[in-house]
Amino acid sequence: MTSFVLKRLLGLVPTLLVIVVLSFFVIRLAPGSPFSSERGLPPDVRAVLDARYGFDRPMHEQLLSYVGKLLQGDLGLSTKYPQRTVNEIIADGFPVTLALGAVALSWALLLGVGAGIIGAIRQNSWMDHAAMAAAMIGIGLPTFVLGPLLILGLSLSIYLLPPAGWGSLRHVLLPGITLGTAYAAYIARLTRGGMLEVIRADFVRTARAKGLSEVVVVRRHMLRGGLLPVVTFMGPATANLLVGSVVVEKIFAIPGIGPYFVDAAFNRDYFLVMGIVVLYSVFLLVMNMLVDVAYGLLDPRVRYE
């Protein structure tokens, strides 16, 4: 197992390098400059700015310089926010988005796994149909509809929770629920599907024949198999939360990293875009690796050399 993990971590490096080089060139293909604005800059001011960020040097020099700094952990300067380095911007925003994502995922797992198990155990009963119907609605309802509905109901009509902002537990509930509900719906269906597959398996029949109570059967034997599809889903889901949080972060004025995904590209803020690309790539690759590890732990049939 450890050798597996190590091999995957090492494999990260060349993948990341390819991503960095590709994105470096793709960003610069977009027309427009980070410094263009409504008022127009005199050419000599523009020249000074270009020099400060190194945009006047030949491409290969810029790339080498960027990779060099990247290896030292320096993601460069933001052109849109000159008082902040990219490291700072990401260090400020990423933990916020992570926290929001964690709350959303917890909500999603709680609601989703619960509903999925009930649906599977009481298959085709009214509880099953109700749970799955709710799941369909949850998947179909976009965050920019659910969010304002929750704000209207729980914040503006009765002041139970703040309508926006960040900084306390009360601030994180509404956005977390908004973001997590769609995932809860997917998880519910996946859990139910996975459980149903396992419910008729031989080893479950054996467990029941042994005289174990239903609760024990579910918890010790069925859950592992039932949760497999959920685990597979977790990898891309967590990574997706980083991007999916853009709308929620805008609605609830949360200072996370979500808005930068789009804004940095709009502003041609090259270093910030690169920084986010690097962040997202690392996160995605690591999450996928963790999913594979979890898979190996959950399913005794899977063995890694």
Place this chain on the structure above:
Amino acid sequence: MAGAALRVYTANSELVGVKALDDHTLRVRLETPLPYLLDVVSFYTAMPVPRHVLAGLSARGIHEDLWTRPEHIVSNGPYLVTEWKFRQRMVLEKNPRYWDAEHVKLNKIRMAMVESYNTTLNLYEAGELDYIGNSELPAEFREHLARFKDYRQAPYMGVYFFWLNTRSPPLTDPRVRRALSLAVDRMAMTRHVTRGGQVPTADLVPAGLAGYPGQNSPLFDPASARALLAEAGYGPGRPLPKITLSFNTSEGHEQIAEALQAMWSEHLGVEVELENLEWKVYLKKLELHDFQMARLGWIGDYPDPNTFLELLLRDNGNNHSQWSDPEYEDLLHRANRTTRRDERLRLMMQAERLAMAQAPLIPIYVYSRTEMKKPYLKGNWMNYQHRQMFGNWRIDERYYSGVPTGDADDPVPPVRESRPPMEAAP
């Protein structure tokens, strides 16, 4: 571009006529009379940068740009920035060393930075914001919000217009350009499309700005427009070739563009194609003059007609029309060198008349701002340049014990003349 020399400007008081005589006196020598000097000097681009702070940061190996952080910045206004959480909030606290500190009433002002207009409104409704002042209200709710006492609206010193690329046929003919301008129903535009209290205008300089009488040109004259087009040789037999109208992506701009397209089709039979571009791409095209008609909003830098008129000077980098006229340059030149007020206004009026007869741009409206302000916040008045005069703000204490019946006095302070006296007409 390795090896290209960068011209770096280092100013000293011999080259530039600015000299600090002592700790409290700055002497500025002008080449020409500048009636709006005090307005220029108080504009944020003229604020002094504390060189000692930058040098200090540099010496400690800290990036110089960080001088604007609360712990480094030097300011002398009624409030000091004590906290700045990036993209979240800024906290201002009363500056004890302000020259007028005894008249500053509020101890603390917390500014929330919110991107979405709807979220801002939600926060205001929930009572977490007292003033939506530096943002806008969601356009869909403006009519609804206008019924509340919190709502206020006032014109803002900026003009929304469309540049016409005078080197791109058929816009090379000034009659065609004037025709297009006359065929815009500006009243309908502000009343039905933008609906935000904007003032329709067919002129570059807003009337009334610093005593400027304004041209008050007709806002809509489709008959004259058609006559001009005919004079230029276009008509049913020879229709005007298709013209492209470019704008940067935004719902508001799109609605205006679509309305214009409909107006020009209806009144002139002109086919206009819309081009919706992303902001940076749009700017690039403006820069390269790769457009025919392109929208822009120009906010004046100082309260004087010159801030709008100088847009049409030949060497102004923001003049995207590629139009210039030596007589226009001469008129403005003379206007900015006379010390006689009436003469100055007369010359500027003449210059604007000359320019607008050539129609290098099509003005649509003068901007307007909409705000929500709780009734207990006093000393906060809307102004043409939208300056937030924090030092005047205060809370009406009666509201601490409930909503009072009458409204308290909130007199606007007397206006202090910020211009040096100019000679009156003989």
